[in-house]
Amino acid sequence: MWNRWCTARRFQTRGPCLLGCGNSEGDDIAHYCCCPVTREVCKRRLRLDPEVYATLHAFLLVHPSIGSKEDLAALGLLQYGIYCITNGRRKRADNCIGDAFDAVAQSIVEGAKGHSKAMNTLTNRWSRRMQFIELPPIRLVQWHDSLCRLQALRSR
Numbered sequence: 001m002w003n004r005w006c007t008a009r010r011f012q013t014r015g016p017c018l019l020g021c022g023n024s025e026g027d028d029i030a031h032y033c034c035c036p037v038t039r040e041v042c043k044r045r046l047r048l049d050p051e052v053y054a055t056l057h058a059f060l061l062v063h064p065s066i067g068s069k070e071d072l073a074a075l076g077l078l079q080y081g082i083y084c085i086t087n088g089r090r091k092r093a094d095n096c097i098g099d100a101f102d103a104v105a106q107s108i109v110e111g112a113k114g115h116s117k118a119m120n121t122l123t124n125r126w127s128r129r130m131q132f133i134e135l136p137p138i139r140l141v142q143w144h145d146s147l148c149r150l151q152a153l154r155s156r
């Protein structure tokens, strides 16, 4: 996921956004995370605030506002959808720029199929009865202790 997408930028070139927003240098993860199409999918399909979740930090799943397993799953599905559509369009000679919103939304559904928890998250995004399961807090103390032990081992 991190810097492994076959974008033009990864190969030190430039290419247009394959979601069709018109950005001539948008074939780049840094663009796809906040592309207008991504923002619309966040807002209209996944019930994610694009101001928070259509960002590089959210796309890399490290944004501190990601507080529930459902939001984390929704972001994973968003990545899957954008990844599938941009890769599919990259393979075609004409880039076939159609309605990217519908294409990404359909790809998200396809990505959730066969995985009951992902499908449940996706179908209940707009339900008032949706129960969000909070992510456990990050235990920095434990991580720090592990780092200190590792450094102690290395210094021996």
Ligand SMILES: [Zn+2]
Binding pocket: 017, 018, 019, 020, 021, 022, 023, 026, 031, 032, 035, 036, 037
């Ligand atoms: Zn774009």
